[in-house]
Amino acid sequence: MKVSVIGASGRVGKAAAFCLAEDSVVSKMVLLSREKSLDKIQGESLDMNDALAAKDIRVSITASSNFEDMAGSKIVIIAAGVPRTPEMTRMDLAIPNAKIVAEYSRLVAKHAPESIILVITNPVDVMTYVAHKASGFPRNRVIGLGNHLDSLRLKNLIARHFNIHVSEIHTRIIGEHGDHMVLLLSSTSIGGILFKDFSQYQSFDVDGIIDKVKNAGSYVINKKGATEYGPAYAVSNIVKTILNDEKRILTLTTYLDGEIYGISDVCLGVPVMLGKNGVERIIKVKMDENELNAFKIAGDAVKKSTDEIMSTLEGQFDFK
Ligand code: NAP
Numbered sequence: 001m002k003v004s005v006i007g008a009s010g011r012v013g014k015a016a017a018f019c020l021a022e023d024s025v026v027s028k029m030v031l032l033s034r035e036k037s038l039d040k041i042q043g044e045s046l047d048m049n050d051a052l053a054a055k056d057i058r059v060s061i062t063a064s065s066n067f068e069d070m071a072g073s074k075i076v077i078i079a080a081g082v083p084r085t086p087e088m089t090r091m092d093l094a095i096p097n098a099k100i101v102a103e104y105s106r107l108v109a110k111h112a113p114e115s116i117i118l119v120i121t122n123p124v125d126v127m128t129y130v131a132h133k134a135s136g137f138p139r140n141r142v143i144g145l146g147n148h149l150d151s152l153r154l155k156n157l158i159a160r161h162f163n164i165h166v167s168e169i170h171t172r173i174i175g176e177h178g179d180h181m182v183l184l185l186s187s188t189s190i191g192g193i194l195f196k197d198f199s200q201y202q203s204f205d206v207d208g209i210i211d212k213v214k215n216a217g218s219y220v221i222n223k224k225g226a227t228e229y230g231p232a233y234a235v236s237n238i239v240k241t242i243l244n245d246e247k248r249i250l251t252l253t254t255y256l257d258g259e260i261y262g263i264s265d266v267c268l269g270v271p272v273m274l275g276k277n278g279v280e281r282i283i284k285v286k287m288d289e290n291e292l293n294a295f296k297i298a299g300d301a302v303k304k305s306t307d308e309i310m311s312t313l314e315g316q317f318d319f320k
Contacts, residue, residue: 001027007032008033012228015231026059027060031062071111073115078117085221095312100121124146125144129306130309140279141277150181152233172188243276248273249273251272252279254269
């Protein structure tokens, strides 16, 4: 099982690569970067190999700036992008990152035409659309990480608030990985009990928690310069689910074509059944009125940004 990571010299790329190797899901991993970062990723691969030896894990990790080396990959992770500084919004990154993602997606289509693209680069919902159009891959083979990480952050906050083991919390954030994320409170449960029926529900500040999830990435970036472990382990969950054909339901950015309340031609975070073919089914969620309104607002906002970005790329890329 071969996986390639583009932008592997970056903090998310290298953390995700190490996490995947440590989980022993991949047998072969290629760290890819631009020529100028080649030394860095060569150093990363050597360092990772030492760590894996300590744990008796055998994974072939190679570093390369020749993108032909991604050939035969089952999954290609795109984590390359201009980094977000504390004062920047995810949308400030959109134009430079769209060019990077479009260029790399074309290379993926050329060298690993059967692969699944997992987009990490922000703003991830728009970038997933760009990757889908630039690669020409069917939509089941282009996914984005965003709301899965948001959902993990929310799960953590709920678990800590109620002092309950994190595995007992089932919850989801859908919509945009950004300001328009939507907490699916109506399908949140603790230990199998619907959240709203949970005895301490009244003490839970829903708006406060959603604000914390929205700002979780910026908060970490302010403190330590970047998020690493959270995205890396979220990536590992996704890759494992695909490679092991687990059919788990994860909340990922995917291209919608009217499946959820008629919203179409936009990539948004929704629950999907994930297996060896990528997105094997989009799960139609039942939302209450507030959730649905918020989801529609997220759809409109992401579509508007996507249209703006796609028009700036017009003429530069041959979109499918
Ligand atoms: P980083 O440490 O700055 O690394 C980004 C990498 O992108 C660089 O190491 C570089 O890789 C590549 N890069 C930078 N400028 C480039 C350019 N002009 N052309 C081509 N490649 C370029 O950033 P990071 O913290 O790892 O974050 C990477 C991306 O993931 C960002 O867009 C960030 O916002 C996003 N992110 C998303 C999520 C999510 O949940 N979706 C979570 C965290 C971060 P090489 O030198 O190896 O080529």
